[in-house]
């Protein structure tokens with residue numbers, strides 16, 4: 001029974017509007033999450049009715065920015081799942097080190113915590129100088145934050161623990177300078193980062209990579225859309241390149257799975273053909 | 274019927290719990306039997322990262338299959354699903370699970386409210402929720418959604434709970450259909466098969 005303020009039919013109508021007017025296609029996202037986000041926005045912005053929310057979305061192109069910001073889930077952390085980063089350190093980076101250049105794509109990078117974690121790994125493996133990190137997201141405002149590399153100071157204790165658990169040997173605080181409740185990450189970590197907006201649903205491949213990291217984005221997509229995005233990744237990955245997903249995501253159900261081999265028990269696969 | 278012989282659940286029992294709930298579950302688990310129409314989804318608060326021990330711990334106590342719920346997996350009858358650590362577990366209208374890494378709700382991820390609220394909107398014939406011991410406010414809003422959707426609300430008798438706060442909060446908000454002591458829970462759950 002539909003007990004939400006904004007019903008399933010409303011969600012469908014609104015997503016069709018957004019697609020037709022602005023080209024953003026959320027129609028193949030998992031329904032329950034997107035419905036919850038729209039209901040949340042409806043409450044936050046105190047719309048008296050669905051009709052008024054719809055009117056705003058249709059008639060105020062500026063509101064679209066807020067819509068995208070609030071519909072997407074941008075929660076992220078540094079060195080989340082330390083064992084994942086440990087396998088990157090121990091298995092993936094040594095393999096990448098044999099290339100003259102390393103191109104890495106963080107798809108759905110959100111506010112950038114993962115990208116800065118990766119930069120730290122590359123520095124410590126002495127590979128940073130020959131790497132390029134492309135960091136993209138559908139939401140322009142998180143891409144802007146990622147570019148700044150300033151994260152809440154209150155998170156640093158946990159990040160530092162994650163970093164150590166991932167095999168980090170340095171003093172984690174040497175990577176940022178503290179300014180009241182903000183931690184500003186070192187400029188030298190940013191040198192090889194390139195930030196851009198990119199929509200995995202509608203934008204095409206823009207380079208060939210040795211490593212693509214897309215974590216906790218595909219959980220928001222239907223199986224069909226997941227398959228499309230896996231094709232995009234497959235196309236954008238060099239032979240023997242790596243694809244890394246979130247800890248609850250898998251390529252198992254996708255047709256590309258047959259071309260990939262899993263690394264240990266982590267959600268990292270290597271392209272074999 | 275799917276390849277593994279399982280079919281989509283018609284009826285669902287949601288179990289939510291926090292501090293002091295695992296002991297209760299371990300106590301009734303050996304005595305419950307799930308028919309082919311009933312699935313159980315458990316949302317328990319615990320620390321990030323220690324998810325598989327929980328599934329193992331539960332598996333040890335029952336012949337009913339216990340597994341961590343995976344994204345896009347169908348909600349099949351005869352199975353006990355456990356919400357993974359550090360993700361919200363949502364039940365979709367088409368009776369599949371999805372996972373969500375959004376902000377914590379009531380300081381919790383997984384949040385009991387979120388799973389209960391989304392399950393309340395899914396087309397189960399019979400929906401029941403059971404809220405156990407806990408020191409957190411999570412669950413109350415979920416229970417309310419289940420009731421609004423015509424479901425049944427059972428709750429651990431707070432006087433038997435290690436931490437009474439969570440069941441009591443829910444009771445203050447919604448009148449329970451069943452107030453259960455741990456020793457009566459297996460009979461209650463088995464009765465949901467019919």
Ligand SMILES: C[S@@+](CC[C@H](N)C(=O)[O-])C[C@H]1O[C@@H](n2cnc3c(N)ncnc32)[C@H](O)[C@@H]1O
Nearest residue numbers: 072074076077108110138139199200201215216
């Ligand atoms: C939960 S965050 C994950 C952040 C990070 N990868 C992590 O795992 O910690 C999901 C991100 O995916 C982005 N996203 C959602 N849909 C997208 C799309 N179609 N194309 C690109 N990014 C998208 C969101 O804006 C959000 O920043």
